[in-house]
Amino acid sequence: MPEATAPIRLRFGVFEVDLRAGELRKHGVRLRLQEQPFQVLAMLLERPGETVTREELRNRLWTAETFVDFDHGVNKAVNRIRDALGDSATSPRFVETVARRGYRFIADVTIAEGAPPVRPEVKAGDLGRADDESVAPVAAPSPRRWYPWVTGVALALASIVVVVWTYRSRAPQPAPIRSLAVLPLENLSGDASQEYFADGMTDELIATLGQISALRVISRTSVMAYKRARKPLPQIAGELNVDALVEGTVLRSGDQVRITAQLIEGRADKHLWSETYDGDLRDTLTLQHKVAGAIAEQIRINLNPHEQGTLRHGHVVDPQAYEAYLKGRFFWNKRTGDDLVKAVEYFNQAIARDPNYAQAYSGLADTYALLGDWEYGVLAPREAFPRAKAAAVRALELDNTLSEAHTSLAFCLDAFDWDLQSADTEFRRGIDLNPGYATAHHWYAWHLSLLRRNDDAIAEMKKAQHLDPLSLIINADLAELLLIAHLTDDSIQQSRKTIEMDVNFPLAHNQLAVAYLQRGRYDQAIPELQKAVQLSAGSPTCTANLARAFAASGRRNEALRLVGELRKRSRASYSNASEIAAVYAALGENDQAMSWLEKGFEERFNPSVLLRPGFDPLRADRRFHELERRIGISR
Numbered sequence: 153m154p155e156a157t158a159p160i161r162l163r164f165g166v167f168e169v170d171l172r173a174g175e176l177r178k179h180g181v182r183l184r185l186q187e188q189p190f191q192v193l194a195m196l197l198e199r200p201g202e203t204v205t206r207e208e209l210r211n212r213l214w215t216a217e218t219f220v221d222f223d224h225g226v227n228k229a230v231n232r233i234r235d236a237l238g239d240s241a242t243s244p245r246f247v248e249t250v251a252r253r254g255y256r257f258i259a260d261v262t263i264a265e266g267a268p269p270v271r272p273e274v275k276a277g278d279l280g281r282a283d284d285e286s287v288a289p290v291a292a293p294s295p296r297r298w299y300p301w302v303t304g305v306a307l308a309l310a311s312i313v314v315v316v317w318t319y320r321s322r323a324p325q326p327a328p329i330r331s332l333a334v335l336p337l338e339n340l341s342g343d344a345s346q347e348y349f350a351d352g353m354t355d356e357l358i359a360t361l362g363q364i365s366a367l368r369v370i371s372r373t374s375v376m377a378y379k380r381a382r383k384p385l386p387q388i389a390g391e392l393n394v395d396a397l398v399e400g401t402v403l404r405s406g407d408q409v410r411i412t413a414q415l416i417e418g419r420a421d422k423h424l425w426s427e428t429y430d431g432d433l434r435d436t437l438t439l440q441h442k443v444a445g446a447i448a449e450q451i452r453i454n455l456n457p458h459e460q461g462t463l464r465h466g467h468v469v470d471p472q473a474y475e476a477y478l479k480g481r482f483f484w485n486k487r488t489g490d491d492l493v494k495a496v497e498y499f500n501q502a503i504a505r506d507p508n509y510a511q512a513y514s515g516l517a518d519t520y521a522l523l524g525d526w527e528y529g530v531l532a533p534r535e536a537f538p539r540a541k542a543a544a545v546r547a548l549e550l551d552n553t554l555s556e557a558h559t560s561l562a563f564c565l566d567a568f569d570w571d572l573q574s575a576d577t578e579f580r581r582g583i584d585l586n587p588g589y590a591t592a593h594h595w596y597a598w599h600l601s602l603l604r605r606n607d608d609a610i611a612e613m614k615k616a617q618h619l620d621p622l623s624l625i626i627n628a629d630l631a632e633l634l635l636i637a638h639l640t641d642d643s644i645q646q647s648r649k650t651i652e653m654d655v656n657f658p659l660a661h662n663q664l665a666v667a668y669l670q671r672g673r674y675d676q677a678i679p680e681l682q683k684a685v686q687l688s689a690g691s692p693t694c695t696a697n698l699a700r701a702f703a704a705s706g707r708r709n710e711a712l713r714l715v716g717e718l719r720k721r722s723r724a725s726y727s728n729a730s731e732i733a734a735v736y737a738a739l740g741e742n743d744q745a746m747s748w749l750e751k752g753f754e755e756r757f758n759p760s761v762l763l764r765p766g767f768d769p770l771r772a773d774r775r776f777h778e779l780e781r782r783i784g785i786s787r
Contacts, residue, residue, distance in 0.1 A: 161264035162197050164246065164257075167237065168264050169197060176236060185236050188213065189229040196247065196257040201423045203385070205254035230255060242403070242410065243428050250414075251338040251401055252382055256423055329417075329451040331368035332396040334358050335388070336379040337411075340403040350402045351376075351485075352478030353411065353440065357398070360444040362588025362619075363555070366453050370394060371590040371620035372485065389418025392621060396424070398447060407433040407471055413443045415450055425450045433471040473506035480515050487522070489530045495519045510554055513547035516540075517560035525567070526693070526758055532726040533756045537568035555586030563595050566602065567758040570784050575599055590620035597633065598760050602785050606637035624650060624657045631663040635670065636763045643667045658688035666697055670765055674705035692718055696731035700738040700766055711739060730757050734766035746775045759783045 160172040168177045174190055176183045185193070191213050195204055209226055230247060233239070239246045248256045334357050339350035355372055362369040370392050378388055385397055400413035414426035427446055429439045448455060469477075480498035483491040496519050502512035517540045522528055524536025541564040547557035562578035565571045579596040582589065593616035600609035613630045620626055627650040634643035647664035650657060665680035681698040688694050699714035715735040718728050729752030736745035752761075762780065770776040780786040 162261050163264045164197075164200075164259045164261045169193065171197075183236050186232065188225070189232040189236075192226070192229045192255075193233050193247075196255060197261055200257045200259070200261040203250045203254050203256050203421055203423075207254075209254065242412070244426075248414070248423075248426060251399055252380065253385075258423060258426065329395040329453070330366065331370075331394040332361070332398060332415075332418075332447075332451075333370040333375050333388070333392045333394045334361065335375055335397055335399040337399075337413075338401045340401045341405070346404060348479050348482035349404055349475075351482055353402045353436070355481060355485075356437065356440050357413075357443060359586070359589075360440055361447065363586045364448060364453060364455060364459050365587045366455075367448075367451075367588070368394070368619065369588040371588070371623065373590075374620050374622035376485075377622050385416055385421050386419050394418055396451065404433070409433055409436050409439065411439050411443060413447070415447055433474065434468050436474065437469060469509065470506045473502045473509050473512065476502035476505060477509065477512050477515060480512070480519070484515060484519055484522075489523075489528050492519050492523050492528065492530060496523075508550055510547045510550035510557070513543045513550065514554050514557040514560065517544035517547060517557060517564075521560050521563050521567075526730075526761065529692070529726060529728075532723075533568055533758070537564050537756070540564050541568070553585055555582045555589050555592060558582035558585065559589065559592040559595060562599070566595075566599050567760075568756050570756075570759060572599070572602060572784055588619060590616045590623065590626065593619065594623075594626050594629065597629070601633055601636060601763055602760055604785075604787060606633070609633050610637060610639075622653065624654055624660065627653065628657065628659040628663055631660070631667070632764075635663065635667055635765055640667050640670050656687055658684045658691060658694060661687065662691075662694045662697060665701065666765060669697070669701055669704060672704075674701055677701045678705065692721070692728040692731045696728075696735050697766070699735040703735065703738040708739065711735060715739075726755060727751055729755060730761040734764065737767060737769045740769070742770060742773055745770060746773065746779075749776075749779060753779060753782070759785050 160170060162169045162171070166179050168180075169175070170177070171194055174187065176185045176190065176193070192209060195209065195212065206226060214225060230249075233247055234241065234244075237246050241249060244258060246257060246259045248258045250256050334354060337350045337354045337357075339346050341349075354375070358369055358372055358375070361367060362371075374392060381388075383391075385399075389395070389397055395418055397416045397418050398413055399416065400411065403410040403412075408430070409432070410428060410430050412426070412428045415424045416422065417424055425446070427443070429442055431439045448459075476498045480495045480502060483495040483498065496516065499512050499516040499519060502509055503516070506512070520531070520536045520540035520543060523531045524533045524540065530536075540560060544557045544561035544564065547554055548561065551557075558578045559582040562575045562582060565575035565578060569575075576599065579592065579599055582592045583596065586592065593612050597609045597613035597616060600606075600612055610630070610633050613626065613633050616626045617623070617630055627646065631643045631646040631650065634640075634646060644664060644667045647660050647667060650660035651664065654660070661680045661684040665677040665684060668674075668677035668680065678698070678701045681694060681701055684694040685691065685698055695714055695718060699711040699718075702708070702714070703711040715732055718732050718735070722728055722732075727748075729748045733745045733748035733752065736742075736748065749762075762783075762785070767776070777786060
């Protein structure tokens with residue numbers, strides 16, 4: 153049997169390529185295309201719908217001697233292909249740029265059956281005339297001659313239909329898409345100061361898609377790890393455990409915005425859909441909703457009426473208020489004390505520009521909630537949480553459908569008001585509105601832990617981890633919840649996984665050390681805690697745990713030295729009371745420990761600190777039970 157040969161002539165649209173002759177024709181008219189651009193086009197046509205990476209182009213078409221000129225050469229070749237095809241980089245019909253990776257031929261490609269009439273080679277300026285040339289009429293054959301021919305064609309077509317129907321009915325159907333990740337949109341402005349805008353577009357698209365209950369959307373923290381990463385898409389899809397990926401670009405010019413997005417089947421690296429959306433800056437949210445709606449339509453996912461309404465209606469926003477809001481979210485996501493202070497400034501700017509901007513109030517609530525939390529400790533709880541609560545309430549007065557605002561309000565109700573029943577209602581509402589919001593599941597897990605529902609708390613934290621698998625704080629908090637549930641070996645294993653993700657993350661070392669401490673493995677706990685103190689620049693929590701380890705191992709003087717340092721670092725507004733109390737509990741000085749816990753009570757500390765193993769020595773003390781009762785977390 154003769155060996156099959158690859159097709160030498162391919163057709164797409166009005167164009168035809170003869171691979172053997174090295175010719176590109178349009179309506180039979182030969183177009184001039186130099187050898188290297190033609191070879192690039194040929195490589196793209198060999199794998200229509202698939203990404204041809206820049207590395208593949210370089211290895212096949214550019215010799216080692218020309219490596220230094222590769223970027224310029226491939227860009228020039230692709231531009232010449234687009235010129236010949238009348239294509240556009242921003243609104244491609246044929247050759248699409250795959251950000252950070254390569255190029256993809258997106259038009260349908262078929263094998264050319266018959267030879268077209270050959271016309272003389274013309275210049276690009278003559279194409280319009282060549283396209284409009286009429287064809288002389290041909291006399292129709294008599295009925296006697298064409299009747300048998302038509303009958304034969306009809307029978308052949310019927311046979312083809314049967315074969316195609318049979319094949320499609322038996323062929324495996326593509327797997328449904330039930331999870332995806334929105335990779336960081338690329339900033340095409342050429343201005344690094346506009347990165348906040350591209351990141352903000354990414355965040356908004358994630359938030360919009362995250363409201364679809366039947367779709368798992370990976371959260372921002374995890375996808376931002378792939379910004380400017382040059383990993384193959386199937387590898388990214390595997391690492392995030394998703395069915396599909398969304399990637400694209402954002403171009404802002406003045407008050408005009410262009411968003412280009414494409415949907416790719418992850419593990420197969422198969423292009424499924426792409427589109428470009430243009431609009432005014434004040435219509436940006438509408439453009440994002442259009443993108444999200446198109447993606448939902450492409451993956452054929454069922455939407456409930458609320459989700460349909462969300463994707464159908466975008467909000468018109470004041471451009472300057474929106475820009476300030478995006479900058480606020482940009483700094484909020486950095487999660488450092490200084491950046492949180494900057495976030496407050498930008499959210500307030502957005503509110504000053506538009507006093508009815510609900511999302512800006514929601515962002516302000518999120519920021520104050522973190523500023524007053526023990527992890528950052530920038531503001532005293534009595535200063536931060538009332539501001540956070542007021543901003544969340546105002547956001548919900550303006551728009552009761554904001555999941556983030558319900559979640560921030562719930563956090564305040566738990567951490568400062570100690571109103572667990574109302575917090576539960578707000579957490580549930582936030583999760584119902586946006587089941588893909590990882591922070592809601594993260595904070596709700598701690599709420600369930602306060603209710604002593606340890607199994608439910610761990611399950612909820614794992615939901616947050618599923619949505620944001622690369623979040624260091626979620627992974628570290630999962631280890632802490634496992635400790636609280638006395639699943640010490642599981643906690644050790646989880647902390648080791650977190651350290652593998654980032655060896656310099658202090659809380660992972662802290663949680664691992666506390667687990668070692670629970671096991672009585674002081675020789676392992678102390679070095680881990682010393683590392684945690686160093687990496688965290690002297691975090692009060694890590695320092696207190698190191699003092700506890702010294703006390704447990706018989707090094708009492710070193711424990712007293714550290715608790716003395718913590719007392720010196722105390723402020724009138726915030727005294728690190730719970731950390732100091734835990735050290736005194738480890739030293740067996742229960743009166744001192746309870747005295748400091750009373751001080752923390754007056755400062756309105758976050759009651760979840762009382763769940764830590766460090767307070768196990770006090771659990772039999774009647775005064776400790778009375779404190780829990782006054783807070784509202786007694787068993």
